[in-house]
Amino acid sequence: xxxxxxxxxxxxxxxxxxxxxxxxxxxxxxxxxxxxxxxxxxxxxxxxxxxxxxxxxxxxxxxxxxxxxxxxxxxxxxxxxxxxxxxxxxxxxxxxxxxxxxxxxxxxxxxxxxxxxxxxxxxxxxxxxxxxxxxxxxxxxx
Amino acid sequence: xxxxxxxxxxxxxxxxxxxxxxxxxxxxxxxxxxxxxxxxxxxxxxxxxxxxxxxxxxxxxxxxxxxxxxxxxxxxxxxxxxxxxxxxxxxxxxxxxxxxxxxxxxxxxxxxxxxxxxxxxxxxxxxxxxxxxxxxxxxxxx
DNA sequence: AACAAATGGTTGACGGGTCAATTAAATTGG
DNA sequence: CCAATTTAATTGACCCGTCAACCATTTGTT
Numbered sequence: 107x108x109x110x111x112x113x114x115x116x117x118x119x120x121x122x123x124x125x126x127x128x129x130x131x132x133x134x135x136x137x138x139x140x141x142x143x144x145x146x147x148x149x150x151x152x153x154x155x156x157x158x159x160x161x162x163x164x165x166x167x168x169x170x171x172x173x174x175x176x177x178x179x180x181x182x183x184x185x186x187x188x189x190x191x192x193x194x195x196x197x198x199x200x201x202x203x204x205x206x207x208x209x210x211x212x213x214x215x216x217x218x219x220x221x222x223x224x225x226x227x228x229x230x231x232x233x234x235x236x237x238x239x240x241x242x243x244x245x246x247x248x
Numbered sequence: 249x250x251x252x253x254x255x256x257x258x259x260x261x262x263x264x265x266x267x268x269x270x271x272x273x274x275x276x277x278x279x280x281x282x283x284x285x286x287x288x289x290x291x292x293x294x295x296x297x298x299x300x301x302x303x304x305x306x307x308x309x310x311x312x313x314x315x316x317x318x319x320x321x322x323x324x325x326x327x328x329x330x331x332x333x334x335x336x337x338x339x340x341x342x343x344x345x346x347x348x349x350x351x352x353x354x355x356x357x358x359x360x361x362x363x364x365x366x367x368x369x370x371x372x373x374x375x376x377x378x379x380x381x382x383x384x385x386x387x388x389x390x
Numbered sequence: 391a392a393c394a395a396a397t398g399g400t401t402g403a404c405g406g407g408t409c410a411a412t413t414a415a416a417t418t419g420g
Numbered sequence: 421c422c423a424a425t426t427t428a429a430t431t432g433a434c435c436c437g438t439c440a441a442c443c444a445t446t447t448g449t450t
Contacts, residue, residue: 116377124380171399176400221386223256238263242269248277315405334427338429
């Protein structure tokens with residue numbers, strides 16, 4: 107009634123290894139880090155958004171948001187301005203340049219994900235989504 | 249012949265989110281970071297090993313190894329000495345204290361992984377291992 | 391009105407990873 | 421045998437995430 111422990115360990119190791127593999131490769135392929143692309147993607151959809159809302163959407167630390175946006179502003183991808191009706195919040199939006207670049211980034215991302223999933227048919231993907239979602243759910247209970 | 253893109257994106261997002269969830273929770277539960285525990289676990293099995301061999305086993309940067317082992321040495325978990333037959337290499341081993349602690353760490357890890365996989369039966373685990381391994385394989389081709 | 395609490399953002403320090411440059415020791419080859 | 425190369429380890433600089441402390445502003449209470 108045992109022999110299941112090895113599989114469990116294996117899953118844990120694979121998840122760790124996968125993590126370590128995906129982010130750097132993605133960044134090399136797409137030319138941007140996954141997190142930054144998620145920021146840009148969100149901005150792409152909403153036109154203008156407060157940092158705090160962005161932070162909650164992306165689910166990342168406030169400090170990290172500040173630094174990413176500072177960087178993105180310096181590289182001309184993003185604009186920031188104070189919300190006139192509440193001077194605590196800063197509103198963020200894509201520049202035209204940022205808006206343009208997001209397109210190519212998204213293309214790269216699509217390509218990357220496709221090659222990540224080469225050999226996976228519809229059923230494989232559904233099954234994987236299901237299991238990953240269950241893992242996610244279990245984690246949140248801890 | 250489309251509609252598969254959403255699943256692919258979802259898988260990518262889930263993997264990212266999972267990563268972000270697992271490591272901190274693990275550390276909180278087990279009292280040690282996953283990487284450090286992997287180091288200790290390896291040392292536990294081999295009695296004594298060179299840093300370079302350890303590094304290849306764990307698949308991590310040499311700089312990171314140096315710093316982890318420095319830390320573990322300071323906290324009394326690990327011994328290091330020069331290899332008398334080749335003064336370039338440093339040999340690493342668990343102290344008795346380290347050896348003792350590994351036991352409890354491994355228990356915690358087992359518990360953690362089990363709760364991570366609650367609701368997964370034999371078949372689910374096999375299927376998940378299979379798919380994660382295929383992802384891993386695909387990544388390595390990039 | 392004034393003081394207390396909550397909110398949004400920034401900064402500094404830290405852990406964990408990478409890469410690039412450096413050092414010391416060993417190995418190789420002319 | 422000595423010079424060139426390779427190898428193991430270390431260090432510094434950087435990216436990315438966290439948390440904790442702090443500041444400014446707004447909101448709520450009395």
